[in-house]
Amino acid sequence: MRKKIVLITVEGGLDLNKGGPTKVIFELIKASLKNSSRKYDYIGIFSRRFIEISDEKNYNYQFIFDESIQNKRVSAIRKFLRNIQELYLIVSSIRFLINFYRNCFKKRKEIVLVNAHDVTAGFLYLIFFKKIFKKPLILSIHSKGSWSKRECKVSWFFKKLLLLIEKTAIKKADLVTTPSYGAFMHLNEDLKLVDINKKLKVIHNGIEVEANYSIEIKDIDIRFEQLIRQNKKIMLSVPSALVKEKGVDILFKAYDSLCEDIKRELKLVIVGDGPEKGNFENLIRKNKIIIFPKLPRKIILYFMANSTFFVLPHRISIFDYVLLEAMVMRLAIITTPVGGNLEIFTEKDTVVFVPPNDVKILAEKIIFLLNNDEYRKKIAQNAFELVKKNFSLERMFFNYEKTYNLALRYFNKK
Numbered sequence: 001m002r003k004k005i006v007l008i009t010v011e012g013g014l015d016l017n018k019g020g021p022t023k024v025i026f027e028l029i030k031a032s033l034k035n036s037s038r039k040y041d042y043i044g045i046f047s048r049r050f051i052e053i054s055d056e057k058n059y060n061y062q063f064i065f066d067e068s069i070q071n072k073r074v075s076a077i078r079k080f081l082r083n084i085q086e087l088y089l090i091v092s093s094i095r096f097l098i099n100f101y102r103n104c105f106k107k108r109k110e111i112v113l114v115n116a117h118d119v120t121a122g123f124l125y126l127i128f129f130k131k132i133f134k135k136p137l138i139l140s141i142h143s144k145g146s147w148s149k150r151e152c153k154v155s156w157f158f159k160k161l162l163l164l165i166e167k168t169a170i171k172k173a174d175l176v177t178t179p180s181y182g183a184f185m186h187l188n189e190d191l192k193l194v195d196i197n198k199k200l201k202v203i204h205n206g207i208e209v210e211a212n213y214s215i216e217i218k219d220i221d222i223r224f225e226q227l228i229r230q231n232k233k234i235m236l237s238v239p240s241a242l243v244k245e246k247g248v249d250i251l252f253k254a255y256d257s258l259c260e261d262i263k264r265e266l267k268l269v270i271v272g273d274g275p276e277k278g279n280f281e282n283l284i285r286k287n288k289i290i291i292f293p294k295l296p297r298k299i300i301l302y303f304m305a306n307s308t309f310f311v312l313p314h315r316i317s318i319f320d321y322v323l324l325e326a327m328v329m330r331l332a333i334i335t336t337p338v339g340g341n342l343e344i345f346t347e348k349d350t351v352v353f354v355p356p357n358d359v360k361i362l363a364e365k366i367i368f369l370l371n372n373d374e375y376r377k378k379i380a381q382n383a384f385e386l387v388k389k390n391f392s393l394e395r396m397f398f399n400y401e402k403t404y405n406l407a408l409r410y411f412n413k414k
Contacts, residue, residue: 002038003112005404006104008045008121010092020142021117023321024179024205024396031206031397039401043107045100047092085154093124100129108133113404115140120162122169136411138403139173140203144245144316145186167191175407177201177400179319182339186316201403204343206396207324209388223290224269228306233266233370236307236331238300238322242274242291247313247336247356252280254313254362256287263287266370269303271295304329309369309376315356317341327387332376334365344391350383 007025025044032038104111114129115138116122122139130137146166154162170176170193178184181202187193227234235255239246248270255268273293277284284291295303304310304325309332312320319340326333327344335341336356345351352369354362369376 002041004110005040006043006114009117010047010096010120047096119166119169123165136174136407138175140177146190177203180340180343183318203399206393208393233308238271240272242272242276245316248276250313253359257363327383330380332380
């Protein structure tokens, strides 16, 4: 029997439509199932459920994730808890601890390593289980800097508590991984980390490049179907969260500044929801911008397959998975040279970069791409070749396994 690695997070489970830690866990398990020579089996432990991967070579992972893991029903209680983050985190942590104990305690002799994909899960493992399990902890951080400082809307006391949890988890982890150097820079800016470089490993996210992405979707929203039937050119943006970090306000203003003839030819379609939608309601209504709050991944890929180009003018970028998806779908991209974007687009003529916060230049580049079909095709194909070379799922899986082996060697020397 192969040795087991536990992938943990206090999030509710795997959702194919999300990025961040759940997406990375999904891709890791998928890669392990496809790799018959793998050294390890995975156990995924979450606050709501767990999954153990069997040794069967022909295991149907699509069935596992689509039917058994992905849970679209959200109870009224869970919705209520999400509005009180302190309570939600406490309840999720308790459920995670129970789930971890039930599903890992008897298997602890088979487990060789724990990989936490959020700081809370890593902290809980360190406090409650590491002395018993005596297994190394790899902490994978996917957030934009300190989670407690940037993303968590809680009371002052709880923020201080979460900051302590973050620092403790990072300090005590055997190795720390981030999806980009940009992610580490934001983290270091917030936490003033000392000597973390000695145990920091950058592992870029990966995507299944050679998968069959031919998409036939029924019952697409009539607004998108009408654009296709009318042969409209479509500028797609998938920020997911409509927040200032994603630069959606700059995108709204740039589109608004285009002349009416161009706006009749080029329609802006956005997938996401958040506070910036409310801040620009009048502008959205005036320009007839189409916004879908949340969509399944297969429909987003369908949108990509039928769009003219993709735009996402980040102010802060860690390593946006949706950019890899756009590259795989051979979609020309406009974005900003910040954070992880600089680590994705490392070759010439693979992207159109615009300065962050610059409405005028973004509008100019939108017009440029709209009017240059050959260049659009060129950078889209170059970006596809780049993602195929540098960001394949197999490469990410290999780098994680290499890091696991390194952590085990370090730990066994202690």
